[in-house]
Amino acid sequence: MKMEQATYKIPLKSLDTIYLRDQESKVRYWFYGIIMLLGLALFLPWTQNIQAKGDITTLFQEQRPQNINSPIPGKIAKWYVKEGDFVKMGDTIMQISEIKEDYLDPNLVGRTQEQVEAKKGAINFYKGKAATSSSQMQALLAAKNFKLEQLKNKIVQLNNKLNGEQAELEAVTNEFNLAKDQYDRQQKMFLEGLVSQTQLQQRNTSFQNALAKKITAENKIAQTKQELLIVEIDQNGVEQEYAEKISKAEGDRLQSLSNIASGQGEMAKLENQVTNYKIRNGMYFILAPQDGQIVQASKAGIGEILKDGERITVIVPTRVNYAVEMYVRPVDLPLVSIGQKVRFMFDGFPAIIFSGWPENSYGTFGGKVVAFEHTISANGMFRVLVAEDPTDRPWPQQLKLGTGAQGIALLKDVPVWYELWRNINGFPPDYYTLDDAAGKGSTKK
Known part of the structure; x- marks a missing residue:
């Protein structure tokens, strides 16, 4: 019994170390310290953002597949x-x-070119015919003028002859009147017995001669007038004849010109075919x-x-200026503006993301919004195009078209407590314009 009591009085260090019965607890200090740290963290800056998924594309149509x-x-x-x-x-x-039968001839271009040359020859022939018709018209016009000039001279001659015959008729008429008057007096005297019958017959002979001369003169005048009328008719006939000949020559010339125009049109069509055949051969x-x-x-x-x-x-294409097309919700579209900064995580490239502290993130790449569509897409979201930010580090060269990307559009910097309060109340994020970034504008909601 004494032995056992002596054993219990021996001091045990492990017992004091494990249970700490004689030491004061520090848990409350750690609790208060953590609470203070969390309270201080509520005042740290937090970058509001919009997150959206997208794919690698390009801004230029010619650089797309x-x-x-x-x-x-x-x-x-x-x-x-x-x-x-x-x-x-x-x-x-x-x-x-x-495979088309219209183009199977291996010498199609050469044969069509021969048709062009043949058509050129036909056009030159019609040009010569048109020139000949023009020369023929000039010759006919000259012959017409010469013929009309002849007839005009003949008309002048006949008019002169008619004037002479009329003067002769007037003289013969005077002579006839005198002979008639003498014959009448002689006949009267014969009836009275003053002259003999022989004298009367002599006067009658003179009267008959004067009458014959008068009739002859009148016949000459009538014949001259008839000749003058015939010449005038011939003049009209010459006009009509040469008008028909000139019209026919003019018709031949116009027909030749028409054939020339048609030939030139056909030649142009054949030349067009030759060009088309040559281009088709290159295809x-x-x-x-x-x-x-x-x-x-x-x-x-x-x-x-x-x-x-x-x-x-x-x-x-191997040379591509990459961009990202991402889709944002309609409620987030008013928060997107041209030139807005965006951070990206690309598929296949490791990254450590702190969405509220983009400057502390690793493996992200910068971009700028260059355009966004004003019409909603089939997926119910709006398409936004983001190009590489030249002021940030370059995007990886290993990117390929169609690679997935996670975009984070950066908005306004706010305290952590404000961001928690905003999310709890369901308020929209704050954002700033380019003027706001320069200190000239005001924050909008």
Whole structure:
């Protein structure tokens, strides 16, 4: 018994160390310290943001993947590339051959050119014919003027002759009147027995001669007038005759000019065909429109038929100015503005994110909003385009079109307590304009 009591009186250090019966607890100090730290953390700055998912794209249409289509219907003759090959602009991708019967002639361009030359010869022939018709018209006009001048001279001569005959008729008429008067007196005297019958017969003879001269003169005048009328009729006939001849020559000239115009139109059409055939011959070789990689070939083998405009393959450009297309909710669209800063996390690139402290994040890349659409997309959101920020570190060269991206659009810096209070009450984030960033504007809500 004494032995046991002596054993209990031995001091045990482990017992005092484990239970700390004689020491004061410090848990409350740690509690108060943590509370104070949390209270101080509520006053730390917090960057409000909008988060949205997107994909890698490009701002330029010519840098996006594009289809390579067949410009004409044809048959695959030879492939010069395979899927995955990189090509330079102008490299041959495929050769096709003709399948339409209108273009099967291998010498189609030369034969069409011969038709052009033949049409040129026909046009030159009609030009010569038109020139000949013009010369013929000038000759007919000269002959007409000469003929009319002759008839005019003849008319003048007949008028002069008519004037002379009229003067002669007047003299013969005077002589006839005198002979008639003498004959009448002689006859009267014969009845009275003053003159003999022989004298009366002599006067009668003189009277008959004067009458004959008068009739002759009148006949000459009538004949001259008839000749004058015939010449005038001939003059009208010459006018009509040469008018018909000149009209016919003019018709031939106009017909030649019409044939020239028609021939020139046909020649232009043939020349157009020659040009089209030459251009079509150049379409048998399908060339790369730009530098890029050949992917998604939709045709295989040799001899497959291609339709007009049918897709052959796809080329992905190698030189791309990348951008991100992301979609934001309609409620967040008013918070997005041109030139706004955005941080990105790209798929495949590790990153450590503190959404409220972007400056302390690692592995993110900067961008700037360059455009946003004013119409809603099929997914119920608005599309926003963000380009690389030249003032930030460059985006990775390993990026490819279609790579996913997580975007964080940066808004106003506020205290942590304000951000908690805003989220609890469901208020929208604050944002600033470019003037606000320069200290010229006011914060909006």
